[in-house]
Amino acid sequence: MRRIKLTIEFDGTHFAGLQTQAQGERTVQGELEAALAQIPGALPKIVACGRTDTGVHALAMPVHYDTQDPIPAAKIPFALNGLLPPDLRALSAEEVDPGFHARKSCFWREYRYRILQRTFPPALERNRVWWIPQALNLVPMRHALEDLVGLHDFGAFAIKEERSTLREVYRAHLEVRPTDSGREIWMEFIGSGFVRGQVRSMVGTLVEVGLGKRDSSSIAALLHSGNRSQAGPTAPPQGLYFVRAGYEPYGKH
Known part of the structure; x- marks a missing residue:
């Protein structure tokens, strides 16, 4: 029996999240396990590094599964991509120690949120960004981001979270990217883990700061x-991306 660490990307637009749903809705896990079931020797059960909600995307999401098939690890993405739908792709695979666990072995996760600022709503990127035509003041948004860094109870940003809401954010960064018709604002967060809805709730609150509806100093009191x-509203899912995960302490990667 071999354990395989697989890195996948997906467009979350037509998925009801990553994890299998009791209602039988289409999920990333369901599609990937259906593909693995067609490979003799592979156990059609994956464990993902994290979870994503409906409409959220992933650029490089690690998962693991066990298999007895003889396919060389480098060839596994070729085999799987011939079985997967076009909005889900295997990027790479490697054989790992049997004790490796995609979620429990993970030290940190990175998420990115994209906001498009221009006069008119997007046609091509409508399922990829949050369109906000109003000007955002980035100075107080950056100040507010600083208060999110560190070990905090993020209960104020959690949605239906039954576990502990204590998490550590290592980095919270805002970047501006000019476009032909406006600009994109990227907010990036790296942390030990994130409670359900945390990143989208933080973004929605930060947007309120940028719109002048909330003072940047309110974040500490909110935490x-x-x-x-x-807290502010939950930002829509289409602007959120799982970027990558780290399997050594943050700062040593």
Whole structure:
């Protein structure tokens, strides 16, 4: 029996999230396990590094599965991509130690959120960005980001989270990227893990800061309160991307 670490990318537009749903909706896990079931010797059960909600995308999501097939690891993406739908792709594969666990062995995860600022809504990127035509003041947004870094109880940004909401954010960064008709604002977060809805709730709150609806200094008090009703709205899912994961302590990668 071999354990395979597989890195995948997917367009989340037509998926009801990553994890299999009780209602039988289309999911990334369901499609990937259906493909693995067609490879003799592969056990059609994956474990992912994290989870994503409906409409959220992934650039490089690690998962693992066990197999007795003789396919060389380098050839596995070729075999799988012939079985997977076009909005889900295997990027790379490697054989790992049997004790490796895509989720439990992970030290940190990185997410990116894309906001498009221009006069008119996008046609080509409508399922890839959050369109905000109003000008955002980036100075207070950057100040607010600083207060999100560190070990905090992120209960104020959690959505239906039953586990502990204590998490550590290692990096929170805002970047501006000019486009032909406006600009994109990328907010990137690296942390030990994120509670359900955390990144999208943080982004929605930061947008309120940028619009002048909330003071940047309110973030610290919000974290202390743990009250979700005091935070901003949850940003839409299509602007969110799982970027990558790290399997050694952050700063050593």
